[in-house]
Amino acid sequence: MTRAEPEIGPGTKGATDAGEARAPEFQARGITRVYRIGEVEVHALRGVDLDLFEGEFIVLLGPSGSGKSTLLNILGGLDGPTSGTVRFRNHNLTSGDEAALTLYRREHVGFVFQFYNLIPSLTARENVALVTEIAASPMSPEDALALVGLSGRMDHFPSQLSGGEQQRVAIARAVAKRPDVLLCDEPTGALDVKTGILVLDVIDRVNRELGTTTAVITHNAAISAMADRVITLSDGRVSGMHRNERKASANTLTW
């Protein structure tokens, strides 16, 4: 775990110009995570340190099994590390307090998942309302859906929407509460290129227009061009980090 530090070193330094002026929004130190699937023990994270700054767009890059989803889940308060600490502003996300984590997710986090995870029995509008109903100062579901260009399909059920549309509903649902941080787990993983770009464009707009700190995890290296900062994970460790001098816009990407 201590061995991981030198690797992080340059990364943290690389972020100084963005971050030295203010404290990082997220601060993760020495995170490990071991879990069991069935009868197999998996070491998903083997000691990760990480800082994330407000308004930043970062891409967590890595092959499947590199631990990036686990890291995202821990940042989003969905999961706790086996050891190590994570702080979001002045919240300690590793105190083990379930209710506090729930409140944290409710107030600060928006999630977008690879398989959209829409509730099949609810329409697009209702899926968004699911979140706006419990948020403190949300936008209306209609505005959120307009933001992702789905004003015309608000009363459709997930089964009546294409994959790209479903993912945009999921984004609308994630941003409708005006979260402080938007966490996207392989948002284009189940989509074709054209639709994927459309979805990435929406995420980019949310980051720019609402100033939401955004983390996208992907195994698709092409997407990293959109980020302020790219962190590479492999085998449960941070293996690299670099800052894009110029961010590419989504519609210039190809893969």
Add this chain to the structure above:
Amino acid sequence: MTVLDRKLIRDLLQLKGQATAIVLVLACGVATFVMSLATLRSLELTQETYYEQFRFAQVFAHLKRAPKALAERIAEIPGVDRVQVRTAVEVTLDVADLAEPAVGRLISIPERPTPGLNDLYLRKGRTIEPGRRGEILINESFADAHKLGPGGRVAAIINGRRQILEVVGVALSPEYVYPIREGDIIPDDERFGVFWMGEPGLADAFDMEGAFNDLALTLEPGASEAEIIQRLDRLIEPYGGLGAFGRDDQLSHKFVTNELRELRGVGLAVPFIFLAVGAFLLNIVLSRLVAAQREQIATLKAFGYTDGEIRRHFLKFVGLIVAAGVGLGTAVGAWMGWGISGFYARFFRFPVFRFRLDPSVVLLALAISASAAMIGTLAAIRRAIRLQPAEAMRPEPPASYRPTSIERWVPRTLVSPAGRMILRRLGREPFKAFLSVLGIALSVAVLVVGNYTADAVDDLMDFQFHEVQRHDLSLTFVEPTSARAISEVRHLPGVIRCEPFRAVAVRLRSGHRTRRAGILGLEPGTRLYRPLDASRREVSLPERGLMLSTKLAEILHVQVGDLLTIEVLEAERRVYRVPVESLVSDYEGLSVYMRRPALNRLLREGPTVSGAFLSVDSARSAELYSRLKATPRVASVSLKRAMLESFRRIIAESLLKMQSFVAAFAAIIAFGVVYNGARISLAERSRELATLRVIGFTRGEVSAILLGELAILTLIALPVGLAIGAGFAAMTTQFYDTELFRIPMVIYPTTFAMGALVTIVSAIASGWVVRRRIDELDLIAVLKTKE
């Protein structure tokens, strides 16, 4: 309505078949509960107000003849509130529309209505007019049976003289809510009437001026009934008192109380079965729902929905099903209660009896259904709450299977892959399989126990009316008579065989335990009335001692060989110590038998008889009846045929109606369990089954895997259900084991067959419904959906 609620409703609609099945099962339980308890409450309330408003007495006594002055001394017993003395006699009636003689109980009332005890409620007509002898009020059930009303006439043999009585009114008395004659187990409205007559007229006819032979009294609050009965007995003893008794031994009250007890038993026991099955079904459906919505729950949690909100969401799901079950059950229960109350209103004569749905019963039904549902679903809801969102996002690991132990014993080649799939699934969740078996078994058991009552009553009737009582009619004389009277009877037209008996009222005492009963002295070698034991073997009467019904021995805590104190409630009221020589397990009342000569010897009398059992040539019965009507010495005649008929009528009205409900209810359980089991298997395994179809299994083969599992469960459940049903029947037998009657533990093979059949048919029907869904399985879509 929140979005989550909308999801809830859509989820419910998605599961409407399964939800409906559960609603129906719960509704059956609630319906039985509401029907029994609401009827019970209605009856209790009616009984209570009736008793109170019409001042139903608390202690009763009959005696030979006492001067009215004695009433004042009785009233002076500390704790006695009011005393009512009167004359009550039984006479033979000659009713126009009845060939055979009937029995009338004449009771004196003051000529001017004065509020006293056991006040009459005038249903029709007017009260008797002072000075007009021969006017009577008659009880309603007798009036209904003969379509008699004000202006009608009945002939009675009063003190040997035929006298026409004029009906001026129809009345009800709290003493005859259930108008039944001493010694009967079923009221015979056609042949037993209660008549109220002006005191002077009755006293005149029976030489009772200034005297009485019957009394009733009420107690002051807090007075000890036992103590007052003791003092009262001492006072009336010199006047031929037959032993006072409290309300608990008052015949009508005893029957009504017994019925209330039965209602309460049904109302508490039966719903338990349905609610248990309902809880089980809710458990499997909700468990499945939570498993299927794993990712949805995780998503909700990811967005910050709290555990409390998730819990409420699933509780609402359960709550809606429970509410629907309670709503439907209450409606059906109220309807059934209304129906059964109509039935009771015909047998229990209250001035006003209406079915009233007490809201507290509904609330109670709601509370117990909700509790059952909570118990059933707690684990599943806890699973939903415990679900770690991050973990739930990942696909579920494949369920771990192991070869079952059966496979180890059976050669591989004998069990097909499909067979192995079935066995391993059952082996993987043996507890769930066990509960499914239990659920299906309960449906068999409900049917068995439902039909068992009919079997038992049928057997009881056969036992009592064909095996034990082989006479056609029995008659009693006004007074115990010398055996010479028998030869007179023997020569009446149509009499084939005549066996006299001696009956005497006694109080049996063993330690502090006492019971009033009658000793029936039978002829040695009796053919017309043969006491039998439960296995229908004839038991011979002991030479000199007593033979008791097992129930009575149990109540008195005596065994064969013990001495029993007998206080004869007749003539000189002698007290004897007599050994119990044998026991007989019979089904009716509390019997005590002796040989007649032995009883005569005990009573220190010559060959005296109280009545006789007759077998009659049916061709000449009309002639016999008219002779009997005119025989002053004969106090009453009772016909076995008539008893059988009224028994059958009541059984047909109550039991048979219940049977159809039971069959429907049991089918609902079977359908609910099998259908839910099959739907859930289908949902859990649609990918697996679709994969099999894709690799070339036929629809039939795929169905066999799914339905084979259910077939195995059903087959295991059948014998288990029959055994549980027999157990329930045994419990029912225990429950009905009362002083008034017992029922035999007899289950006909047809009952077992019916139990199995209805369950198999319900299982096949639900299998068929699911089979159609297997046929509709969309192979591509199923393989594409991620789960």
